[in-house]
Amino acid sequence: MSALEIVNIRKTYGDVETLKGIDIALESGEFLVLLGSSGCGKSTLLNIIAGLAEATSGDVRIGARSVLGVHPKDRDIAMVFQSYALYPNLTVHRNIGFGLEMRKVPAVERDQAVRDAAKLLQIESLLERKPSQLSGGQRQRVAIGRALVRKPEVFLFDEPLSNLDAKLRMEMRTELKRLHQMLKTTVVYVTHDQIEAMTLATRIAVMRDGRIEQLGTPSEIYDRPATLYVATFVGAPPMNLLMVTARGSELQIDGSETMLPLPEGFETRPKDGQKLIAGIRPEALRLGSSGFTIPVTCEVAELTGPELVVTAFVGTQRMTACLPSRTALVDGQQLTLCFDTEAIRLFDAETGSRCN
Structure with missing residues (x-):
């Protein structure tokens, strides 16, 4: 059984078809990167998986069930945004545990989950700080921690490193790789950065104009590009x-x-x-x-x-x-x-x- 299955997803805005029949089956523990330039449809697809946008047709299945029409909070997913989306008036501890608090998880259990996530992300010393007292990399760790404590079936990342400088991006790529290797979580990750895609993914879906141009492992995408577009998009300098x-x-x-x-x-x-x-x-x-x-x-x-x-x-x-x-x-x-x-x-x- 696939952890996540995307079946012939189409999305239309008026006369404009943004997604043109996307099919992907993702096994448990895979790290899928949706890679493409701005406007290719990758964020739209991620929002449909998350329940933040509705598909015009097709189906999204998490585990054995279809989640189309299911509220985002009931889809067993956790999402990390580009903008961190932290509550400025709450401490790091409460930011990480806020979702559990809303689900009325007991305080002792909630505190332990927050501390476990903070230890994993190496931010234990920051738990009593407010977001304004953190660096960009620290804020992104808090956002990831908030997703981790949920223990969802699927993690969704929407260009989470694009607001960081080059050095921090490299450090956070390493952290994400380490976390995935430790936790064996199922991840869908959106980026336009080919280095992020090549270093993080177990499989890459190169998207173009609402379609998947090629779906394969990083080595397949790099060594055997299916089209001229993939050949020139992946690689620096390009082929x-x-x-x-x-x-x-x-x-x-x-x-x-x-x-x-x-x-x-x-x-x-x-x-x-x-x-x-x-x-x-x-x-x-x-x-x-x-x-x-x-x-x-x-x-x-x-x-x-x-x-x-x-x-x-x-x-x-x-x-x-x-x-x-x-x-x-x-x-x-x-x-x-x-x-x-x-x-x-x-x-x-x-x-x-x-x-x-």
């Missing part, structure tokens, strides 16, 4: 996309004389002269002559600290390579990049779907 033409057992990079090997794994082998798009991750490229090579001209080299990000031309097309930080390059320099043939992902130039 290189080169227009190529099939020439027998090779691929010619358009605008150059450079030939690439035709990789394996096709259901239908490309026809001679067929236009395709070859995708190669920047980190799959390296300096040297082992494997297959591409002669390029360095346009810009940017040192990020751990690596040198090189933008170069192959013929008339640009591509990016992530090289070791100590690599010495100058603008305009000719160099040879090499890669392994299994690094190539081919996409249909018309449909954008992966071919191999």
Whole structure:
């Protein structure tokens, strides 16, 4: 039995269809991340699961029961918002235990639940403070604690880290990962941040225009993107996309004389002269002559600290390579990049779907 099942969910506002038939089955203990740009429908879907919005059609099941039409407080879910949503006049202790207080849980039992959550989140020393006396990261821990004490079937997170600075985001990602590994809770998490998705998720649903573009593990999403959209949305720098033409057992990079090997794994082998798009991750490229090579001209080299990000031309097309930080390059320099043939992902130039 799935812990959460989303069945053909559609949502329409007037003539605008925001969700166009979403199907996801989530097993107990999974951490699902809904990933996509603003306006793709991920927060709308989360609100439908939470009961804060109604679906136009379809069903949402938690455990064995449908929860459509069930009040949010009766759905056995807990939600953590982007804005923390803490009561400013209450202490941390009362903020965490407020939901239990409203359910008339006995004071002794409530106090123990709050203290257990505070210990887990390492905020025991903050229980008597007010939210105004806390940092952003501490406030988010309190919001998570308020959800934890409920012990719900499903946790919902709506971009909970987007208000934090980069350092705090990284720390809170680690905390959330640690909590999930300890508690084995079922989580649905909304974000537009691909790093959050890749580091936290057991599965990622990449959403676009109200549809799921691809649903898979982080490694599947990254290594075998189903479409051009997924290939470019996930990865920083994004995957290189080169227009190529099939020439027998090779691929010619358009605008150059450079030939690439035709990789394996096709259901239908490309026809001679067929236009395709070859995708190669920047980190799959390296300096040297082992494997297959591409002669390029360095346009810009940017040192990020751990690596040198090189933008170069192959013929008339640009591509990016992530090289070791100590690599010495100058603008305009000719160099040879090499890669392994299994690094190539081919996409249909018309449909954008992966071919191999």
